[in-house]
Amino acid sequence: xxxxxxxxxxxxxxxxxxxxGRPGAAALGVSPSGALDRGALRLANRLxxxxxxxxxxxxxxxxxxAVPDVDLWIAVTGAWGAITVDGRPVDGHRxxxxxxxxxxxxxxxxxxxxxxxxVRGGFDGPxxxxxxxxxxxxxxxPAPVVGGDRLVVLPTPRRRIPPLDIAPWTRPDDGERLxxxxxxxxxxxxxxxxxxRLVEQSWGVTADTDRIGMRLDGTPLERLDPGRELPSEGMxxxxxxxxxxxxPTILAADHPVTGGYPVIAVVRAAxxxxxxxxxxxxxxxxxxx
Amino acid sequence: MTADTSTGPVLxxxxxxxxxxxxxxxxxxxxxxxxxAASRPAGLVDLVPAARTVLAVTDARGPALxxxxxxxxxxxxxxxxPGVGGSTGAVDEAGRRSDTVIQxxxxxxxxxxxxxxxxxxxxxxIAWHTGRLWTVAFSGFAPGxxxxxxxxxxxxxxxxxxxxxxxxxxxxxPSGSVALAGTFSGVYxxxxxxxxxxxxxxxxxxxxxAADPPGLLVPGGRVRFxxxxx
Numbered sequence: 001x002x003x004x005x006x007x008x009x010x011x012x013x014x015x016x017x018x019x020x021g022r023p024g025a026a027a028l029g030v031s032p033s034g035a036l037d038r039g040a041l042r043l044a045n046r047l048x049x050x051x052x053x054x055x056x057x058x059x060x061x062x063x064x065x066a067v068p069d070v071d072l073w074i075a076v077t078g079a080w081g082a083i084t085v086d087g088r089p090v091d092g093h094r095x096x097x098x099x100x101x102x103x104x105x106x107x108x109x110x111x112x113x114x115x116x117x118x119v120r121g122g123f124d125g126p127x128x129x130x131x132x133x134x135x136x137x138x139x140x141x142p143a144p145v146v147g148g149d150r151l152v153v154l155p156t157p158r159r160r161i162p163p164l165d166i167a168p169w170t171r172p173d174d175g176e177r178l179x180x181x182x183x184x185x186x187x188x189x190x191x192x193x194x195x196x197r198l199v200e201q202s203w204g205v206t207a208d209t210d211r212i213g214m215r216l217d218g219t220p221l222e223r224l225d226p227g228r229e230l231p232s233e234g235m236x237x238x239x240x241x242x243x244x245x246x247x248p249t250i251l252a253a254d255h256p257v258t259g260g261y262p263v264i265a266v267v268r269a270a271x272x273x274x275x276x277x278x279x280x281x282x283x284x285x286x287x288x289x
Numbered sequence: 290m291t292a293d294t295s296t297g298p299v300l301x302x303x304x305x306x307x308x309x310x311x312x313x314x315x316x317x318x319x320x321x322x323x324x325x326a327a328s329r330p331a332g333l334v335d336l337v338p339a340a341r342t343v344l345a346v347t348d349a350r351g352p353a354l355x356x357x358x359x360x361x362x363x364x365x366x367x368x369x370x371p372g373v374g375g376s377t378g379a380v381d382e383a384g385r386r387s388d389t390v391i392q393x394x395x396x397x398x399x400x401x402x403x404x405x406x407x408x409x410x411x412x413x414x415i416a417w418h419t420g421r422l423w424t425v426a427f428s429g430f431a432p433g434x435x436x437x438x439x440x441x442x443x444x445x446x447x448x449x450x451x452x453x454x455x456x457x458x459x460x461x462x463p464s465g466s467v468a469l470a471g472t473f474s475g476v477y478x479x480x481x482x483x484x485x486x487x488x489x490x491x492x493x494x495x496x497x498x499a500a501d502p503p504g505l506l507v508p509g510g511r512v513r514f515x516x517x518x519x
Contacts, residue, residue: 026337026346028504029428029435128498138432140498185301185309232429234337234344236307258339258429266304269349 003121003153004070004100008145014060014210015145016134017123018116020053025129026257030140032237033133033253036211036276037114040078044118047075047095049161054122054154055132057145059115064106072098072153073120073161079112079277080171093169095120095161112172112277120161121154136211137254172277176202177284180271184240186230186262194221198240198264199286203248207280211254213241214275216284220246221264232258238267238275240286250275298365300358306334307346308354310361315340315438315472317369319424323509324368330360338427338508388422388511391476393467396519397487399455403469407450414488415516417450423474423512428504433478433496435506458484465491467514474514476506489514 008015018041021034035041035058042052057064062081076083076092083090084105090096098104106115125132125142134141145151187195201218208215221242235241239251241261250267251259252275265286267275278284298321301309312318322338325345329336332351337344345357352360395415404414421439428435452469459482462468466477468485475485478495495505506512 023346023348024335026335026344027428027508028502029430029432030504126498128503140432182304183302185303185311231340231342233309233339233342234303234307234335234346236303236344236346238304256429257337258427263303266307268305 003124003155004068004072006066006068006072006119006123006151006153008064008066008149008151009103009147010063010065011145011147011149012059012062012064014136015064016058016136016211017055017125017142017145017151018058018133019055019122019131021133021253022129022131022135026234029138029257030129031135031137031254031257033131033135033141033211035116035133036253037078037116037273039273040114040116040276041118043093044075044077044116045122046162047077047093048073048118048120049095049159050118050120050122050157051159054118055125056116056118056123057151059106059117061113062106062108062115064115064117066104066151067102068098068100068104068119068153070100070153072100074098074104075118076106076115077118077169078114078116078172079109081109081111081115082107111174113279114276119153121156124152124154135254137256172274174279174282177274177278177282178287179275179284180268181240181265181286181288182268183288184263184265185233187264189223189225189228189230189262190221190242190264191224194223195264197221198248199288202283202285205278205280205282205284209278209280211252213249213251213255214278216248216250218247221248222246223262230260230262232260235259235263236266238269238272239263240265240267252276298362298369300362302354303344305354306348307344308358308361310343310345310365312341312343312365312369315426317365318343319426319438319509321365321368324364325361326509328360328364330357333357339429340427388513389505390513390515391467391491391493392517393418393489393491393514394517394519395489397467397489399468399486400488403452403486403488406453418469418474418488419514419516423514425506425508425510425512426473427508428506431478431481433504433506434475435495435504435508435510435512437474437506437512438472439474440511452486454484455486458482462487463490465493465495467491478504
């Protein structure tokens with residue numbers, strides 16, 4: 001069966017094509033990229049019978065409106081908001097058939113920040129280092145999605161849509177979230193009080209939050225030697241960097257491959273997905289447990 | 290180049306899936322990275338050299354972090370042991386076969402001023418730049434941007450030149466600009482802002498999405514600059 005296309009009418013502020021990214025290319029200067037909420041990407045793909053690493057849309061906040069030119073199975077995971085097909089509400093976290101010419105709309109997310117919209121077959125596009133992801137830092141991969149784009153859908157996979165009615169899910173939590181961290185390589189650049197302050201205070205998520213990093217607001221952390229310079233060193237997604245302002249930035253998938261700010265802690269892999277759903281103004285607390 | 294034992298190789302955890310190996314000198318990073326690349330364990334996700342460090346990244350399917358740390362440390366200590374002093378002949382041979390030649394028109398707008406800063410004339414700077422074998426120490430800044438260091442082929446060359454950056458970075462440096470800063474040379478893979486001193490221009494393609502690997506210069510690779518008419 002032919003894949004067809006999806007015409008994007010309203011893209012929202014920062015919609016990109018994402019799969020599981022291109023890890024392993026940092027030595028070439030290439031960020032890993034890929035969906036920030038990887039669990040949501042995997043689930044959305046499975047719901048429509050795709051291999052879990054197919055390219056889907058990461059829709060930040062919404063609203064988002066698109067019309068397929070063929071009958072198309074879709075699934076929406078990640079953020080929670082009103083999802084409609086020709087105005088009729090449909091559920092997230094399940095495979096939904098959208099008829100050719102119907103209007104699929106994801107309303108502005110009311111919980112969480114990033115929808116993942118997977119289509120059966122996955123989105124097509126040139127691959128670079130095994131990935132179709134947009135890297136917003138370096139501009140590798142396809143340009144961000146804008147209204148008027150016509151996205152090509154790959155042919156339907158052989159695998160069936162799994163016969164489950166609905167996947168268990170809970171809406172993203174809007175309250176203060178606990179984010180577990182492991183020690184970072186430069187925690188010895190900070191005094192005991194700052195290490196305490198990292199985990200004791202509630203940090204605010206600022207509006208300065210994107211695919212490169214998330215800036216936090218709170219009582220600043222202080223370096224033992226403010227004049228000391230760190231030669232740039234390799235970075236990872238989840239690294240909690242402390243710039244001279246003392247307000248940490250948590251690096252996300254499109255982070256620069258090296259950085260010169262000391263890393264005090266690193267968010268545990270299992271907690272990185274929840275970062276993707278934190279909204280500006282929401283609060284988080286780090287835990288070393 | 291061996292590390293002072295007091296600042297010898299140190300491991301620093303970078304979360305649960307990565308570990309940073311810290312070394313005393315950039316020269317040590319070059320030596321150790323070469324040894325690490327030659328003995329890289331299967332399943333390691335990434336090996337990222339930088340100015341004083343090599344970051345090794347694994348994941349749930351890759352080797353355990355403790356094993357990665359042990360490999361980093363043991364390999365570093367072996368590579369930096371007195372008397373080892375560099376690579377084996379076999380590695381050297383392989384390296385030389387893959388030398389990348391970059392043809393440069395030495396028409397950069399900072400050529401004369403940079404030469405003067407270094408107490409030489411433009412021809413002297415060109416001779417210095419083309420007379421060295423350069424090694425890709427690490428990448429960064431942009432895909433395909435390589436930090437190149439001059440290889441000290443013998444002890445007569447002396448310490449590396451230290452070249453100050455422009456006091457005011459340019460908002461746009463054209464793609465293909467060949468530049469100097471600090472102890473590094475580099476080639477801008479595409480137009481971008483930059484504060485390095487531009488000494489020339491090349492048509493070499495530093496980054497090509499369709500190539501495998503897409504970057505022309507990878508860490509450990511070696512480069513010779515060759516002058517072509519401006």
